[in-house]
Amino acid sequence: MALRWLDRDRRDRPAPIYLHIGGPSTGTTYLQRLMAANADVLSRDGYLLPGESWRDVVLATHDALNTAKKTDLAAAAGGRWDRLAEEMLAHRGKATVLSMEFLCWAKPEAAERIIASLGDAEVHVILTVRDTAAVLRSQWQTNCRNGAEVPLRRLIWGLRQVVEKDGQPSSRPERMIDRAMGVPRMVDTWVPLVGAERFHVVTVPLSSPDPDLLWKRFAGVIGINAGRCRERSVESNPSLGLPSSELMRLLNIELGPVNRTDYLRTMKSLLARDILGERASQERKVTLNRPGQNLSARWNGRLRTAITTSGVDLVGDLDDLPVGRAGKDVPAELEAPTDEELLFAAAWARKGLEEAIASLEEKVAQLREEQGYDAASAEGRGDHSPDTSHDTDDTDDQGSDEDHGSDDDPEDAGLDRNALLERQLKDRTPEIRLALTEIIGLVRRAMPLGAELAAARTSASRSAR
Incomplete structure (x- = not known):
């Protein structure tokens, strides 16, 4: 026809x-x-x-x-x-x-x-x-x-x-x-x-x-x-609120360079979208x-x-595309999350990651039993094929290292990550730095589990074809 x-x-x-x-x-x-x-x-x-x-x-x-x-x-x-x-x-x-x-x-x-x-x-x-x-x-x-x-x-x-x-x-x-x-x-x-x-x-x-x-x-x-x-x-x-966005930014400094796929799978999809995304409606929005x-x-x-x-x-x-100037009712200073808001977001992230790790460990243990391999031989089974899941309004997986690293702030010149984080947290309670370290510890536990599970799914999918 x-x-x-x-x-x-x-x-x-x-x-x-x-x-x-x-x-x-x-x-x-x-x-x-x-x-x-x-x-x-x-x-x-x-x-x-x-x-x-x-x-x-x-x-x-x-x-x-x-x-x-x-x-x-x-x-x-x-x-x-x-x-x-x-x-x-x-x-x-x-x-x-x-x-x-x-x-x-x-x-x-x-x-x-x-x-x-x-x-x-x-x-x-x-x-x-x-x-x-x-x-x-x-x-x-x-x-x-x-x-x-x-x-x-x-x-x-x-x-x-x-x-x-x-x-x-x-x-x-x-x-x-x-x-x-x-x-x-x-x-x-x-x-x-x-x-x-x-x-x-x-x-x-x-x-x-x-x-x-x-x-x-x-x-x-x-x-x-x-x-x-x-x-x-x-x-x-959901767009992340101000506290969770700032928490993610600080965690990125604490984490340092990692495999891009591991980042997308664990930091972006699991932590930012699935865990912190759940509390987006409870947080202050990002404002200018x-x-x-x-x-x-x-x-x-x-x-x-x-x-x-x-x-x-x-x-x-x-x-x-409005061109009018802002009135005096718009604050001259940029709003920042309070220590309390950051610690609430960190506690939510920590709890969510602990639950996610327990679930991942259970799934991976079942997988190892089904496929007949042990934890010692699991190393290297991780899946590093690119995670391109569509979970943001503008997935900024830029695929270039020119936009990663220093933000060209003169105050950051010559500082390593530890010193950079110390400078940015100098006016905040010490509990925030401790919370960042704990969360990144959980992230590093979750990454290989997520990679192993993804590898198994990829293998199963190929076998089914």
Whole structure:
């Protein structure tokens, strides 16, 4: 039976390809999960969501951007983009939609390779854009649960540097801002490749009585009937509160360098998402001070200018990017969690890890009995294949070591991790340092157990094929 939605002259050409490149913390996870939950409906309507899994999309994007070469992602990512591109070029339906926020990191040469790999397909780029203050708050807590050690005050400093000077970002805070909020750079990178008429900026509603307004705007660009997609993902994606975010940041310093997959599995997925995520509604939210709000408003002004002067397709409202200055009711000083709040979060983390370790030990013991090996031979069985589970709004698994390590704070120059932590905790109760040490001790117990269990699951899955 002929596909009714196709004109005859398009049956031998790829369907239009829509690359949703981010940015991070702009509702990307909401859109991705909504589309995944309605994949069957979208498929019947002629829309392709490429890749067999989210892991395929993550690894293919790392491959396209060449950001996996210095990490344990390298072997798994090689050749993934070419396979994904072949799948997209083979589709003859209404459209292909690839949503992956890492694409907004692309430098011009990487973007050129991506577009070239899509042959004669009609390629569109969608960029979702959100109020800078909201992105800044979200990015800081997200990066804290992805291994970052940068204090919120330094991220605000990084925004000031980006707002007030031209040129390439030189410090880690500046690079973090540019990667997540460098909309002018993203426009300059992609518009010359696809044309302004095929570059669509979708603003995230600043406020709306319609919780699906972002989806409706996004779907409208592609031609999807938004009302047909009625399923909603049951997964939650809570942002960590201020105390838990700061706790994760301090734990990252205490932990030091570890295998990236071990970090993602134990620190990010287990501790940050499963354990600390449960108390997100009980904690104070991350907020900006008056300078942070005003810098955000100034950057919003730059975003507005980049959008309007480039001639790209605007879907939404520039009022979603407010430019008004903060009032005197916004505190001039940046709020920090109290010692009591940090200790409450630490106690919750410790209890959750102890319970998780007991469960892991029970599962691993059963596994060893079933598969007939002992604890002594378990060493080396750990699974270090990349964990690319989709559990954040903007999974910041950057696959590059250029953004890990010192945050370029002059006060930290020359300090080892122990001295750095001592400096940052000098005005806090000694119990906090003790709590950090105890938690990291539990993390190091959990990591090999999680790796062994993951290895067994991977082996079982391969055997079942």
